[in-house]
Amino acid sequence: MAASAPAAVLQVAAGVPPAPLYETGAFGHEASLVVALLLGTAFGWFLERGGLGSARKLVGQFYGTDFAVFKVLFTAVVTAMLGLFWLSRAGLVDPYLVYVPRTYVLPQLAGGLVFGVGLVLGGLCPGTSCVAASSGRLDGLALIAGMLLGVLAFDEMYPALAAFMDSTFAGALTLPAWTGLPVGAVVFGVTCVALAGFALAERLEAKP
Amino acid sequence: MTAPRLLVAAAVVLSFGALLVGSPVPGGEGHLDVARLALMVETGGDAMTPRELARQLRDRSTDVAVVDLRSQEAFDDFHLPRARRIPLEKLSGASFPDGTTVVVYAAGDEAAERAWRALQGMGYDRARVLRGGVGGWLQSVMAPVLPEDATPSEREAWPEIAELSRYFGGNPTRGSVTGLPFGAGDSPDSAVAAAIKDARRKGCGW
Numbered sequence: 001m002a003a004s005a006p007a008a009v010l011q012v013a014a015g016v017p018p019a020p021l022y023e024t025g026a027f028g029h030e031a032s033l034v035v036a037l038l039l040g041t042a043f044g045w046f047l048e049r050g051g052l053g054s055a056r057k058l059v060g061q062f063y064g065t066d067f068a069v070f071k072v073l074f075t076a077v078v079t080a081m082l083g084l085f086w087l088s089r090a091g092l093v094d095p096y097l098v099y100v101p102r103t104y105v106l107p108q109l110a111g112g113l114v115f116g117v118g119l120v121l122g123g124l125c126p127g128t129s130c131v132a133a134s135s136g137r138l139d140g141l142a143l144i145a146g147m148l149l150g151v152l153a154f155d156e157m158y159p160a161l162a163a164f165m166d167s168t169f170a171g172a173l174t175l176p177a178w179t180g181l182p183v184g185a186v187v188f189g190v191t192c193v194a195l196a197g198f199a200l201a202e203r204l205e206a207k208p
Numbered sequence: 209m210t211a212p213r214l215l216v217a218a219a220v221v222l223s224f225g226a227l228l229v230g231s232p233v234p235g236g237e238g239h240l241d242v243a244r245l246a247l248m249v250e251t252g253g254d255a256m257t258p259r260e261l262a263r264q265l266r267d268r269s270t271d272v273a274v275v276d277l278r279s280q281e282a283f284d285d286f287h288l289p290r291a292r293r294i295p296l297e298k299l300s301g302a303s304f305p306d307g308t309t310v311v312v313y314a315a316g317d318e319a320a321e322r323a324w325r326a327l328q329g330m331g332y333d334r335a336r337v338l339r340g341g342v343g344g345w346l347q348s349v350m351a352p353v354l355p356e357d358a359t360p361s362e363r364e365a366w367p368e369i370a371e372l373s374r375y376f377g378g379n380p381t382r383g384s385v386t387g388l389p390f391g392a393g394d395s396p397d398s399a400v401a402a403a404i405k406d407a408r409r410k411g412c413g414w
Contacts, residue, residue, distance in 0.1 A: 025322065027295070080223045088232035095232045096329055102246065110297060172246035184226040191223035 017094040019087070024097065044131045047072070053131040055123025055139055061121050067201035074194045085187050100172035107165050122146070214314040245328055254324055256311055256336040258345040262372050264309075265289050273304050277323055278342075288313065288338075288345055289376065299326050313338035313345070350378035 018024055022032045050072040051057050088095040102131025119125050122143045124132055128146065132140025157164075175186045247258040248254045264272045265288075269339050276283050283293040296319060303311050310332050312323040320337040327335035338344060352373050354366045370380035 023322065025319075076224075078219055082219065082226070085226050085232045089229065089234065091234075094329070097325060100246070100248060122210075182230040183232050184228065186228040188223045188227035191219050195219065198216075 009100040017088070017091055019093040020097050020099075023099075024094070043127065044134065047128055048131045048135060052128045053135050053137065053140070055137075058125070058162065059123045060122065063117060064204060069207055070201055071198060074197060078191055078194045081187055081190060085183065100174060103173040104165065105168040105170055107167065110164075118146075213339075221321050245325070254311075254321075254337055257339050257368065258348045259372065261288075261311055261338060261345075262349045262376060266372065266375050269352045271305075273308050273309060273310045274338075275299075275302075275312045275323070277312060277319050282315070286342070290404050296323055296326070299323055300330065304332060308332070308334065310335040311338050312336070313341045315343070349373055349376055352378070352380045354380070354382045356383055 003167060018026060021027055021035075027035065040087070047053065051068050052072060057066055057068050061069040084093060084098070087093040115125070122129070124140060124143050126147055129140045129143035133144055134140075154161075175181075175190075176183045179186065181189075245254075261272070261274070265274075272290075275290050276287050276291040276293045277296050277299075278293070279295075283291075287293070291313075304406070310327055312320045312327065312335065314320045314323075317337060317340070321340060324335050324337045329397065340347065350373060352369050354362065354370075372378075373380040
């Protein structure tokens with residue numbers, strides 16, 4: 001790791017973006033697991049500080065009484081989007097090496113629906129259930145047990161589901177590729193939607 | 209100004225700036241279509257098999273460039289015919305004639321795939337990864353094996369494969385013994401080293 005810092009400096013000087021660090025070879029597979037642990041811990045800490053360790057807060061989103069989930073997650077989206085755009089522009093990140101998850105339209109719609117039902121019923125999502133459990137909430141622990149059982153059930157059912165899971169493949173779809181708009185226009189549009197959403201959320205929360 | 213208002217102002221300024229500049233890379237976008245690349249990887253269009261490359265080299269195809277990403281020592285020890293050694297970090301400075309199929313290889317596939325993405329970013333949309341790297345070349349071109357229980361179609365294809373192998377000084381064999389002194393469980397590096405040693409012993413190094 002120590003030897004990679006001067007190499008990264010040389011890369012920037014030569015006009016080669018040093019990040020994403022794993023993709024450009026700044027660290028290997030094993031170091032990436034350590035980095036994942038650090039990032040995961042930071043993610044959990046910020047979720048907890050954002051108040052998302054509480055099931056009441058999460059469910060409040062669906063009853064329209066508390067928009068903390070919307071605000072925290074949309075803030076994360078906008079921060080990451082603007083950061084990635086401008087770090088790429090500064091030559092520090094190669095945006096084309098950032099992994100884009102594959103889109104499978106129907107399987108992902110079905111998965112989203114199952115996820116949503118679980119979120120409303122349990123009041124927590126996978127990340128926040130870990131946060132809730134680590135801050136001593138029993139409902140968080142119960143949900144982690146349910147999540148592991150669900151993973152096991154999915155794995156057992158996978159042979160029967162495989163054909164559906166591979167259906168309606170749409171490649172690595174991104175908003176700019178899908179709409180044909182420049183990346184900058186999409187960045188601006190998403191930021192506007194987020195800011196309008198924040199303003200609306202504040203109004204709805206202020207209502208008695 | 210309160211902190212939230214300051215952050216909102218920052219988001220407005222940065223996103224409006226993004227709208228003005230348009231692309232996250234200074235050279236403009238459009239030179240790399242992520243969806244197209246993903247589809248190429250999923251359909252195998254990003255790769256070339258060692259035998260496909262061998263046929264093109266045998267036919268003296270002029271629009272193929274072979275790039276070896278390994279160390280100077282490994283290159284001096286053994287490399288593919290017509291290969292140029294260009295380390296990954298120097299690839300951005302390399303140039304090839306328009307329309308060239310740039311075939312990259314290393315000991316395994318990982319470094320070659322990184323180079324492939326870099327080449328795609330540089331506009332060489334006909335770049336290909338040599339499937340299996342040096343080990344793949346040694347196994348399927350230098351030491352192809354016709355198994356005893358080969359299917360009729362494998363037997364039909366065998367004379368051409370054996371001839372291709374002999375053209376490059378290889379050692380095609382029949383039967384259950386593998387032509388290379390390593391098993392599937394060996395690491396790519398040790399397997400390649402062993403295969404090169406074996407090729408040397410048989411007197412067919414370049």
